Amino acid sequence: MHIAELIERLAQIERRLEIVESIFKTAIGFDPNLSEETELLRGLITEFPGMSQSGVARVARERFQMSRGRTIEVLRRGVGRTWRIEFGMFNSLLYFPLANGTHADNEKEMHGDSSIEFSVSK
DSSP: OOHHHHHHHHHHHHHHHHHHHHHHHHHHTOOTTHHHHHHHHHHHHHHSTTEEHHHHHHHHHHHHOOOHHHHHHHHHHHBTTTEEEEEOGGGOEEEEEOBTTBOOHHHHHHHTTSSEEOOOOO
16 A cells, blocks of 8 residues: 555545544534533623523524524523523523522522522432
8 A cells, every 4th residue: 555545544534533423422412612602691691680581592692693592502501500590470581690509699689589499309
């Protein structure tokens, strides 16, 4: 085999490996943009605590050109890890930042009994 043939063969193997890697990442749910988009939404929720899901989606579209579907997907993945939700009026979901991994006491005082805190049991 000539060196040129070996180089071409290595290039083919690399392309196949990239395809396999892509299939594997898709199969395990790897999302290369998730952490960046989570940070963008964390900033919005910190800036506007108590904003509804629709409100977050609207502002995310304006500021970051994120689609509504993608915004909702990232919001769902971050519940309990990056932010928390409360049920609001008319079946709305209200998003609040987590304070050091726990619910901030002052947020509970601000909203009083007007909303119900949502918790996920594991």
